[in-house]
Amino acid sequence: MIDPKFTWSHHLTYISAKISKSLYILNRLKSKLNSCSLLSIYFSLVYPHLTYCNIVWGNASKSLIHDLFLLQKRAIRIICKTNYLFHTDILFRNMNLLKLSDINTYFTCLFISKYLNNQLPDVCNCFLIVNNPVNANYNLRISNQFVIPPYRTTVREKFVRFHGPRLWSLLPDSVTTLTSEITFKSYMKRWLIQQI
Secondary structure, eight states: OOOTTSOOHHHHHHHHHHHHHHHHHHHHHTTTSOHHHHHHHHHHHTHHHHHTTHHHHTTSOHHHHHHHHHHHHHHHHHHHTOOTTSOSHHHHHHTTOOOHHHHHHHHHHHHHHHHHTTOSOGGGGGSOEEOSGGGTTSOOEEETTEEEOOOOOHHHHTSHHHHHHHHHHTSOHHHHTOOOHHHHHHHHHHHHHHHO
């Protein structure tokens, strides 16, 4: 759901309401199912809302994302059958789950990996600018292997063209040099969970 100023507030409110309903179901089933079964329900009812088009809205303002992250933390506490004050970092790590911000990093970096390995449709070729001598004459900021065009607004800064190269530059070479999509996904997820 796109709002005029690209804040994604309407979309995040919508998916928060969807996830809240799913959490009600999870909570009702908590006493009847084990954690493994609850996790399956999480992947069926909650996770798709957190991942669908996340590369577009996942870098929205911290206040909007925070409200959604609170719902995700509530879900993980229900799955692990802990109280509402239990610190969730260890739960995410033990359950091998990505936090909401890490989901955005994961999908953004996956997009860049596919871009570099020519695994995206041709229409996506204009999204990023690779650092090479052709671009040397332009007044562009360099972020590792990409150049970032000038921008004036914070909204524009959140687009994958600007946000993506910064995330990519934080990854270790052991991840960025991978060419297989399956291997990249596995290593990327492992690296993110180690950072929790």
